[in-house]
Amino acid sequence: MQDGVIVLLDRDREFARHAASLLGRKRPHAPVKIAANAREALEYVRDEDVWVLVADERLAEVGHDILAQALAVAPDLAVILLTDEASLEKAVQALRAGAYDFLARPVADGPLLNTVGNALERGRLLEENRRLKRKLSGGHGEQILVGESPAMRRLRSAVAAVADADYGVLIRGESGAGKELVARAIHGQSRRKSGPFVAINCPAIPEQLLESELFGHLKGAFTGAVRERKGLILEAQGGTLLLDEIGDISLATQTKLLRCLQERELRPLGGEQTVRFDTRILASTNQNLEAKLADGSFREDLFHRLNVLSIFVSPLRDRREDIPILAQTLLSAACREIGLPVKEIAPEVLGYLATRQWPGNVREMQNIMRRLAVFTEGETVTMRAVRQIEAGNGLDGEDQGRIAPYKEAKESVLRHFTAVYLRQILASTRGNVSAAARESGLSRFALQELIKKAGIRTSQYR
Numbered sequence: 001m002q003d004g005v006i007v008l009l010d011r012d013r014e015f016a017r018h019a020a021s022l023l024g025r026k027r028p029h030a031p032v033k034i035a036a037n038a039r040e041a042l043e044y045v046r047d048e049d050v051w052v053l054v055a056d057e058r059l060a061e062v063g064h065d066i067l068a069q070a071l072a073v074a075p076d077l078a079v080i081l082l083t084d085e086a087s088l089e090k091a092v093q094a095l096r097a098g099a100y101d102f103l104a105r106p107v108a109d110g111p112l113l114n115t116v117g118n119a120l121e122r123g124r125l126l127e128e129n130r131r132l133k134r135k136l137s138g139g140h141g142e143q144i145l146v147g148e149s150p151a152m153r154r155l156r157s158a159v160a161a162v163a164d165a166d167y168g169v170l171i172r173g174e175s176g177a178g179k180e181l182v183a184r185a186i187h188g189q190s191r192r193k194s195g196p197f198v199a200i201n202c203p204a205i206p207e208q209l210l211e212s213e214l215f216g217h218l219k220g221a222f223t224g225a226v227r228e229r230k231g232l233i234l235e236a237q238g239g240t241l242l243l244d245e246i247g248d249i250s251l252a253t254q255t256k257l258l259r260c261l262q263e264r265e266l267r268p269l270g271g272e273q274t275v276r277f278d279t280r281i282l283a284s285t286n287q288n289l290e291a292k293l294a295d296g297s298f299r300e301d302l303f304h305r306l307n308v309l310s311i312f313v314s315p316l317r318d319r320r321e322d323i324p325i326l327a328q329t330l331l332s333a334a335c336r337e338i339g340l341p342v343k344e345i346a347p348e349v350l351g352y353l354a355t356r357q358w359p360g361n362v363r364e365m366q367n368i369m370r371r372l373a374v375f376t377e378g379e380t381v382t383m384r385a386v387r388q389i390e391a392g393n394g395l396d397g398e399d400q401g402r403i404a405p406y407k408e409a410k411e412s413v414l415r416h417f418t419a420v421y422l423r424q425i426l427a428s429t430r431g432n433v434s435a436a437a438r439e440s441g442l443s444r445f446a447l448q449e450l451i452k453k454a455g456i457r458t459s460q461y462r
C-alpha cells in the first residue's frame, strides 16, 4: 500500500533535490514533490493527499504562517520545520505552533530519513484510524426514534416516562417495528446511559447455552467450557440488558431468571458463590404472552417481574404518516453507511411507499432503502429503481423476466459494481483521486479512466 505525499519546500534548491532523491530511494512508498514556493506547497496540501510537509521556516515568510495555513487545510498534516539553528527555544516555538518536529541545519541524511519516516508512520496510523471509524459509523450510536405520528409521539413520551424508573419494562410489538431501538432509547435516557447496553436475541441461542450466556460459567462447568465466561448480565453491569424475544425461553431458564431478578444476584454455572449485579433488565416480545401464561409455558411471576411497565410499539401500517420521513431518514443513513452522497426520494415513490404493505415493518423498509442506496444511479430514487428492487433485481432490469445473454448481464453487473465502488471510494477520500488510487490499488490513470467512463464528477465529493 502506498503512503501519502511528502512535499519539500526549501530555499536551498540543491538540498531540496538531494532530499527528494534520498527519500525517493529510501521511502519508496511515498511520492515526493518539490514546491517552488509557499503558495505551491499549499496548493499541494489542498489538492493532494499530503502527509508530510518539510518546510524551511524562513520561507514561511511571516514566521509560522505556512504552518497555520497548511494545518487549517489539512489538520492531520505532519509539518517538519527546517531551522537555522538547533536551539531549545526554536524547538518549543515550532512545536507550539503545531509543527510535528523540527530539524536544524545542516540536515544530515540519517535524521532526515528518521524524522520523515516517523511522520509517515503516523500518517499510516491516522489513515488506519479513519478507515476503522468509517467501518464503525452506521452503528447504533446516534439513532433516534423518527416519526411525528400521534403513535410515535406517545411512544417517545412513554420512553421518557419509564427511562429513569429502573424497573423492568416489557416492550411489545411486531417484528421489525422498532422494539430494540426503543430499548436503546430507554437506556440512553436513563441514569445508566454511560454504562453498557447489551442485547441478546434469546431464540438465536441454543437452549442449553442460553443460561451460560446470561449467567456466565466457570472453567470446566460443562464439556466445552474451556475458560471462565462472565455472562451478559454481568457484562451489562451498570447498564442495561435487553432480552429480545423472551417468549420462547424454557421454563428452567425462566425459573433461574426469576430468582436472579428477585435477589439481584446470580450464580454462574459451575460456581458456588453468588455475585451481586446492578443491571437493568428489559425484555421484548412479538408474541401473545398472555396465551403462554394461560397454557403454562410462561411463568406468571416472571411475566409480572418483567412487565412492571409496558410499552407497545405500533406496526408501521398504523402510523403511515411516518413513512415518508422514515424512508428518507433510512435512505440517508444507508447512503452514509456506504459512503455515498445522500440521495432524495421522488414524490411519487413516497406516495407509493405510504400505501404499500409493510409486513416486516421498519426493518423491511430499512432493507429496501439499503438496496436503493446501492442501486440508484443518480441523486434521486425513482419508481423505476423501486420496481427493480422489488422484483428482486438490483440491475438494469428494463425487461423484467428476460434472461439477458451472459456477456450483457455480466457487463451490467460490472457497470453497477464499478459505479458504486467509485462513488464509495471517492466519498471516503473526499474526491481526492490520488488517495482513491492508493486505496484501491489502481494506478491514478486507470482510476481516472474508470471515473470518466462512469460519468462521475469528482468535484461532487469535495
Ligand SMILES: Nc1ncnc2c1ncn2[C@@H]1O[C@H](COP(=O)(O)OP(=O)(O)OP(=O)(O)O)[C@@H](O)[C@H]1O
Pocket (backbone or CB within 6 Å): 143, 144, 145, 146, 147, 173, 174, 175, 176, 177, 178, 179, 180, 181, 182, 244, 286, 326, 362, 363, 366
Ligand atoms: N422509529 C424509528 N426511527 C428510526 N429507525 C427505526 C425506527 N424504528 C425502527 N427503526 C430501525 O429499524 C430497524 C429494526 O428495528 P428494531 O431492530 O428495533 O426492531 P425490533 O422490533 O426489535 O425487531 P425484531 O422483533 O425483529 O427484533 C433498526 O435498524 C432500527 O434502528
